[in-house]
Amino acid sequence: QDYQRVWAGLRGLKLAFYMLPQDQEPLEVLDLGELVTVQAEGRALVLRLRGQEVTMKVESWETQEMWRGFILTMTKMRMPRDLALLPGHNVQLLEALRQERERRGTPVSPASPVVPSCFFEVTRPEAELLLELSAGRGNLLLRPGGHGQGLSVTIRQEIDGRALLRHYKVKKEPQGYVIVMETPHRCSSLADVVQFFVRTSRGSLQPLDPDYSTQL
Incomplete structure (x- = not known):
């Protein structure tokens, strides 16, 4: 042919x-x-x-x-x-x-004017897929929340050969943000939200961004 x-x-x-x-x-x-x-x-x-x-x-x-x-x-x-x-x-x-x-006018969630570079305009399933395909380059990202509400953090960890996925809602408040969990944690900025997960995981969680700086 x-x-x-x-x-x-x-x-x-x-x-x-x-x-x-x-x-x-x-x-x-x-x-x-x-x-x-x-x-x-x-x-x-x-x-x-x-x-x-x-x-x-x-x-x-x-x-x-x-x-x-x-x-x-x-x-x-x-x-x-x-x-x-x-x-x-x-x-x-x-x-x-x-x-x-x-371009098609599909509604997207509004994001904060200043967001860390590990923010991706993706859905929950797309976030899970992106972290799976980017293993070794970061295991945490920020994304729009479900139903256009706020923001969410998606993390992926390998434990005993199995993938563990978790999602956390992040709500905007007048004085900053609050991570919705068993004991809610308040942060002054989205960069602080990312740092909270990095710090509490003792570095096992890292944002999906090659240019990410811990000084954010």
């Missing part, structure tokens, strides 16, 4: 193909709203849409998996759990998902 070398760009549910990367007018645009399945077959991705099938060959397995991840994330508006990507690529996918939610 003969293939034509093209450049591809994905925005939301529109997958466009271009002759050259600087071209403004696409050769073809696929509506991924019509997508039925996308499967990896050898060095190719097979997109089956209603009434159409498109095969995309890519240069490497990593590129193939990235395209599969982006296509599924945009069509399902959630990150697939079966991706085999590096932690940095997973963060790119989650950031793309956050931007697409904003």
Whole structure:
């Protein structure tokens, strides 16, 4: 089978193909709203849409998996759990998902004007997945709370070979924040919230951010 070398760009549910990367007018645009399945077959991705099938060959397995991840994330508006990507690529996918939610006008929870860089605009299941896929690079993150209420802390620890996941609500108060737990703990800032978990775990909990500073 003969293939034509093209450049591809994905925005939301529109997958466009271009002759050259600087071209403004696409050769073809696929509506991924019509997508039925996308499967990896050898060095190719097979997109089956209603009434159409498109095969995309890519240069490497990593590129193939990235395209599969982006296509599924945009069509399902959630990150697939079966991706085999590096932690940095997973963060790119989650950031793309956050931007697409904003573009589509999906309500997102308001965050404090100043938040630690371990804050991620992800849902509870996405937070669990991100920590699982980023093992060794941090096991604690901040995220929006459920139902648009406040914020939450998600932590993941390996104990006796088993993953232990915990979620804590963080409520805003006039004088700062309170971590909802058996004995509520008050903090002056979100950075203090993060430090509370790092300190009380004696360092076994670390925020998911390579640039995190304990001076926050």
